Amino acid sequence: MVHAAQASIHAALRECTQRRHDTIEALLRLDDTLDIGRYGRVLQGFEAFLTAWEPQVAALLPLPVAGRFLARSRLGFVRADLRALGLPRWPLPHSDLPRLPLGSPAAAFGSWYVLAGSALGGQLIARRAAAQLGLTPARGTAYFHGWGASTATHWRDYLTVLADEVPATGPDAAQACEAARATFDRLIGTFACLLDERVAA
Numbered sequence: 001m002v003h004a005a006q007a008s009i010h011a012a013l014r015e016c017t018q019r020r021h022d023t024i025e026a027l028l029r030l031d032d033t034l035d036i037g038r039y040g041r042v043l044q045g046f047e048a049f050l051t052a053w054e055p056q057v058a059a060l061l062p063l064p065v066a067g068r069f070l071a072r073s074r075l076g077f078v079r080a081d082l083r084a085l086g087l088p089r090w091p092l093p094h095s096d097l098p099r100l101p102l103g104s105p106a107a108a109f110g111s112w113y114v115l116a117g118s119a120l121g122g123q124l125i126a127r128r129a130a131a132q133l134g135l136t137p138a139r140g141t142a143y144f145h146g147w148g149a150s151t152a153t154h155w156r157d158y159l160t161v162l163a164d165e166v167p168a169t170g171p172d173a174a175q176a177c178e179a180a181r182a183t184f185d186r187l188i189g190t191f192a193c194l195l196d197e198r199v200a201a
């Protein structure tokens with residue numbers, strides 16, 4: 001739900017997805033119990049998800065913004081990680097990942113929020129994978145390392161364009177929040193299936 005007093009669309013998105021962030025963090029368990037098997041399955045999940053998601057979001061964004069979105073893609077990074085670790089793409093045909101119910105540019109911005117924000121936590125995860133598994137951006141952490149030192153700048157750019165394009169309240173804000181929640185839910189479903197673990201309701 002988007003409150004009338006919400007200060008910004010960013011604050012609204014963070015508030016409406018906070019619980020789901022906690023859920024996915026607990027599900028992935030990229031913590032000190034991290035092992036290479038689970039890490040590899042997480043990469044396979046992101047690769048499968050992004051393959052279906054990226055073109056869908058790009059097609060909904062206003063044209064100049066879509067170019068920036070695609071220029072910051074991390075799909076090539078996750079594919080490089082799979083190759084470096086000798087892992088296949090997740091064998092589930094990508095067509096079995098149904099398209100997200102995104103019906104407007106505002107929804108695309110809301111969905112983008114989830115993956116743009118995940119690059120922030122990715123920095124931490126890349127460091128954990130380096131410390132615990134001995135991986136490097138050249139071998140296995142390219143995806144989580146992502147754009148490295150530029151990550152914070154990319155995040156600020158995203159927040160600027162988000163604030164320019166989506167009002168903090170009203171129907172567009174509601175669509176953005178609904179899309180962000182649906183995006184987290186799809187990721188949670190993908191990982192729950194791939195990691196074969198139950199998710200707390």
Ligand code: HEM
Nearest residue numbers: 014021024025028029030113114115117118120121124187
């Ligand atoms: C084990 C996994 C994860 C850890 C440890 C983690 C950790 C973090 C941390 C530390 C931040 C804050 C970074 C900062 O403010 O500088 C963050 C932000 C965020 N993460 Fe995660 N994260 C994880 C998984 C994910 C996943 C899988 C997604 C979605 C694909 C995600 C989406 C987000 C979003 C959207 C934000 C931005 C929140 C905001 O608006 O400030 N995270 N995460």
